[in-house]
Ligand code: GH3
C-alpha cells in the first residue's frame with residue numbers, strides 16, 4: 521500500500537516539475553499553447569493515477585486522482601473543467617464496477633468544490649481554509665464508500681486515518697512546492713527588472729538598451745538612427761529647486777519618452793540627465809520629425825514646483841545614422857552632434873545633415 525501511495529505522490533510531483541518547466545519558459549510559449557499543455561498534463565497525470573491503485577482490501581482500491589484536478593481548479597479556475605472531462609472520459613471507457621462513483625465522487629465533485637474556492641486562492645495565509653478544502657474533498661470522495669461498497673463502513677473506518685493523512689501530506693507538499701516556485705519566479709522577474717531597468721525612470725538602462733537595439737536593427741526598417749537627448753542647464757534646475765525636484769523632472773521626461781515607444785522606437789536612460797533613443801525609420805526626415813515632436817513635447821510641458829511655480833525645461837538632441845557599424849560608433853557620432861547642438865545655443869537638434877532648429881524657450885536657465 522505504501523508503495524502505491526508513494527508512486528501516486530511521485531507522479532503528482534513529476535506533473536508539478538513539468539508544469540514548473542512550462543512556467544519558467546512562459547515567454548517562449550504562447551498563452552493558448554500553455555493552457556493546452558496544462559490541461560494535457562493534469563489530465564495525463566490523473567489518468568496515470570487510475571493505473572496506480574492503492575488497495576484498501578483485496579477487492580477494493582482507490583487512488584489520489586482528485587489531487588491534480590483540485591489544485592488546477594483552486595489555483596487556475598475554469599481551465600480544470602476540460603482536464604476533468606478528458607480524465608472522466610478516459611475513466612468511463614476503462615469501464616468496471618466503480619466507473620460512475622469514481623468519476624462523480626472521485627473527481628467531479630472535488631473539482632467543483634475547489635472551483636468554488638478559486639476566487640479565494642490568492643489569500644495567502646488562510647492555511648486552515650486550504651486544508652479544509654482537501655478534507656472536504658476527501659469526505660466527498662471516500663464517504664460514499666460506506667453506502668456503495670459491501671462492508672463499506674468497515675473499509676471506511678479502517679482506512680479513514682490513513683487516507684486523510686496521505687491526502688493532506690501530499691496536498692501540503694505540493695502546495696509548498698508550488699508556492700516556493702511562484703516566489704522564485706517573482707524574485708527572478710524582480711531581478712531581471714533590476715538588471716534591465718534604470719531604477720529612477722524605469723527606462724531601459726544602457727546595457728539592456730544596446731541589447732534590445734542589436735536585436736531590432738536586423739529585423740526592422742531599412743534605416744537606423746540613434747539620438748542622444750540631454751536636458752539643458754539641468755544643474756541649475758537642481759541648484760534652484762533641489763535634487764528631489766530634479767529627479768521628478770527626470771521621471772516626467774522619461775514618461776514623455778515612453779509615450780513615443782513603439783516597435784521601431786526604443787528609449788533608454790544613458791546616464792545622468794542624458795537619454796538615448798533608437799529609431800528604425802524609412803529616412804532621416806521622418807526620424808528628425810519624430811525627434812522634433814519629442815523635443816517640443818518636453819519643451820512645452822510644465823513641471824509644477826510645490827504648486828507655486830511652473831518650471832519648463834529644454835533639451836538638446838544629437839542624431840546619427842548607423843548602418844553595419846558598431847552601435848558604439850553611432851552613439852559616439854550622436855554624442856558629437858549633441859555637443860554641436862549645445863554649442864549652437866541648446867534647445868535644438870543636430871543630425872547627420874546638420875539640421876539646426878532653435879526656438880526661444882519659455883524659461884531660460
Ligand atoms: P548642459 O546644458 O551643458 O547639459 O548643462 P547641464 O547643467 O545640464 O550639464 P552638467 O553636465 O553641467 O550637469 C548635469 C547635472 O545633472 C549635474 C547633476 O547634478 C545632474 N544629475 C545627473 N544625474 C542626476 C539625477 O539622477 N538626479 C538629479 N536630480 N540630477 C542629476
Ligand code: MG
Pocket residue numbers: 750751752753754755793
Ligand atoms: Mg545637461
